[in-house]
Structures are given as C-alpha cells and as structure tokens.
Amino acid sequence: MSGQKTSNALRVAVAGLGSIGTKVATALDQGIEGLTLSAVAVRDPAKHRAFISGLRRPPQVLPIEQLGEAADIVVECAPSNHLRSIVEPAVKRGKAAVVVSVGGLLDNFDLVDLARANGGRIIVPTGALIGLDAVNAAAIGTIHSVQMVTRKPIDGLKGAPFIVQNNIDIDNLREPLKLFEGSAREAAKGFPANVNVAVALSLAGIGPDRTRIQVWADPTVTRNVHRIEVEADSARFSMGIENIPSENPKTGLITALSVIALLRKQRATLCVGT
Ligand SMILES: NC(=O)C1=CN([C@@H]2O[C@H](COP(=O)(O)OP(=O)(O)OC[C@H]3O[C@@H](n4cnc5c(N)ncnc54)[C@H](OP(=O)(O)O)[C@@H]3O)[C@@H](O)[C@H]2O)C=CC1
Numbered sequence: 001m002s003g004q005k006t007s008n009a010l011r012v013a014v015a016g017l018g019s020i021g022t023k024v025a026t027a028l029d030q031g032i033e034g035l036t037l038s039a040v041a042v043r044d045p046a047k048h049r050a051f052i053s054g055l056r057r058p059p060q061v062l063p064i065e066q067l068g069e070a071a072d073i074v075v076e077c078a079p080s081n082h083l084r085s086i087v088e089p090a091v092k093r094g095k096a097a098v099v100v101s102v103g104g105l106l107d108n109f110d111l112v113d114l115a116r117a118n119g120g121r122i123i124v125p126t127g128a129l130i131g132l133d134a135v136n137a138a139a140i141g142t143i144h145s146v147q148m149v150t151r152k153p154i155d156g157l158k159g160a161p162f163i164v165q166n167n168i169d170i171d172n173l174r175e176p177l178k179l180f181e182g183s184a185r186e187a188a189k190g191f192p193a194n195v196n197v198a199v200a201l202s203l204a205g206i207g208p209d210r211t212r213i214q215v216w217a218d219p220t221v222t223r224n225v226h227r228i229e230v231e232a233d234s235a236r237f238s239m240g241i242e243n244i245p246s247e248n249p250k251t252g253l254i255t256a257l258s259v260i261a262l263l264r265k266q267r268a269t270l271c272v273g274t
C-alpha cells in the first residue's frame with residue numbers, strides 16, 4: 001500500500017499498536033466515513049505482523065518519525081516518551097496529531113506553538129474521561145475550581161514512578177490508600193500512564209497547575225474510577241466515570257472508543273456533541 005493520496009479521503013496513521021492503537025486501526029480498516037488507514041508504526045514489527053497482515057487493507061509500516069509524511073492525521077497511541085517523535089514531524093508539516101498520551105504534552109508544550117506556526121493541529125480526545133464539552137464551555141466564563149479523585153485497582157497502578165520512587169508497597173493493600181494529592185501537572189509526572197485524563201481535564205479548563213487531583217490505590221474497585229467536581233460562574237457540576245480496564249489494566253476500554261468517535265467526526269455528515 002502506498003501512503004500517496006489517491007482520493008480525497010483523509011489519510012490516518014496510527015503510532016503504537018497496543019490496547020488503544022489496535023482498536024483504532026481496526027476501526028479505520030473496517031471503515032470510517034471519509035478516512036483511510038495509511039500507515040502504522042510499531043516498536044517490534046514481528047510482534048504485530050499477523051495483526052497488520054490480517055487487516056483488509058494492510059497499511060504501510062513506518063518508523064514513528066515518518067508517519068507525518070504518510071498521513072493527514074497522526075494518532076499517537078504509544079508510551080508518552082515517544083510523543084515528541086510522533087507529533088513534531090506531523091505538525092511541522094501542517095498535519096493534525098491526535099494525542100492520547102496527554103500528560104506528555106505538558107513537557108512538550110512548544111509543540112502547540114510549532115503547530116500554530118505551521119498550520120498544524122493538536123487534538124486531545126476526551127479519552128477515558130467525560131464532560132470535557134461542559135468544561136470547555138464553562139472555561140469561556142470563569143471556572144473557580146476543578147477537583148478530581150481517581151481510584152484504580154492495584155494492577156492499574158503498578159510500576160508508576162511515584163510509587164516506585166517513594167517505595168510504596170501497594171501489593172498487600174486491604175483498604176484504599178491515598179497515594180497522591182496535588183496538581184494535575186505533578187500527578188502526570190508521578191503517574192504518566194494513569195492520569196492523562198487529569199491533564200486533558202486541565203487543558204479544557206483551568207490548566208495543569210490549578211486542577212487538583214487525588215490518586216488512590218483501591219483494592220475494593222475493579223474499574224478505573226474518576227470523579228470530578230467543577231465550580232464555575234455559569235454552573236456547578238459533578239461528573240463520574242467507571243472505566244472497565246482493557247487488556248492493559250492501566251487503560252480504560254472507552255479510551256480507544258473515544259478516539260474512534262473523534263475520528264468519525266472528522267468527515268461525518270451528522271456531528272453530535274462538541
Ligand atoms: N487520554 C486518555 O484518556 C488515556 C491515555 N492513555 C495513554 O495512551 C497511551 C497508549 O496506551 P495503551 O494503548 O494502553 O498502551 P499500550 O502499552 O497497550 O500500547 C503502547 C504501544 O506503543 C508501542 N510502542 C512502544 N514504543 C514504540 C515505538 N518506538 N514505536 C512505535 N510503537 C511503539 C508498543 O509496542 P509493543 O507492542 O511492541 O510493546 C505498544 O504496542 C499511553 O501513553 C497511555 O498512558 C491511556 C488511557 C487513557
């Protein structure tokens with residue numbers, strides 16, 4: 001398959017074929033109005049050969065840095081340390097980058113300026129969260145506070161840098177333990193694979209320094225639970241979501257579906273919701 005543009009369909013590339021990327025690539029291959037899967041990037045091509053060759057129209061396999069050449073929209077679904085290598089080449093060429101590792105954006109915020117200067121775009125899906133439409137709307141007025149509480153099962157938190165660095169034993173917990181309380185920016189450093197949602201919430205609202213979050217390790221829950229309270233001059237609202245973990249216990253199943261829903265809107269005739 002060539003990444004050359006042969007129709008007016010938007011070419012979409014997917015970086016990373018893990019829990020989110022495989023579902024997004026499959027949905028594109030099965031057909032999303034006006035979009036075509038042009039390329040993917042993987043760490044280990046041998047591991048993903050069967051999946052890629054099993055697609056109806058197998059895309060090119062490229063290094064992550066080259067996806068921006070082969071696509072109009074690059075969907076970042078890799079660990080956050082690869083964010084820059086994926087997003088920079090795309091936005092430099094005036095392409096759109098859909099970013100799921102939103103926490104990684106905070107240390108690479110110059111990419112937003114780069115996109116602006118080159119006519120590119122960085123699009124953050126609602127992901128594993130809820131209600132960013134309302135937060136966006138409230139932010140047009142004045143939001144006084146945004147508070148979030150995240151509870152995850154033990155398996156969903158294992159290996160988080162905050163837990164490792166502070167030598168916290170979560171394996172034998174019998175009761176919920178508050179691990180962290182602070183800003184979304186600090187939380188993203190300590191839990192890079194766990195609180196992308198808090199960063200997305202903060203970018204929709206009052207920013208990563210004023211958005212407050214608690215992170216709990218909770219042996220009594222089986223889902224990734226996020227509760228949010230927003231106090232604004234237009235409204236007060238509470239939101240909650242209980243995500244079923246995917247094959248990656250850190251990642252809720254709804255995350256890939258949120259990306260697919262966002263892609264569907266790119267060329268859809270009927271768009272509902274902001
Ligand atoms: N915004 C949101 O609401 C949410 C965001 N996330 C974030 O989304 C991201 C993806 O999550 P998820 O799909 O669960 O993660 P996975 O670990 O399941 O998948 C990541 C994939 O990236 C691949 N990868 C690693 N290095 C490279 C590389 N150099 N080039 C290409 N591919 C590479 C891995 O390859 P391999 O298979 O070979 O190891 C793997 O397939 C994470 O950063 C996660 O924290 C997660 C949940 C919610």
Ligand SMILES: O=C([O-])CC(=O)C(=O)O
Pocket residue numbers: 128192193194195196197198224225243250251252253255
């Ligand atoms: O899937 C979830 O519930 C949230 C998550 O991992 C993240 O924000 O990184």
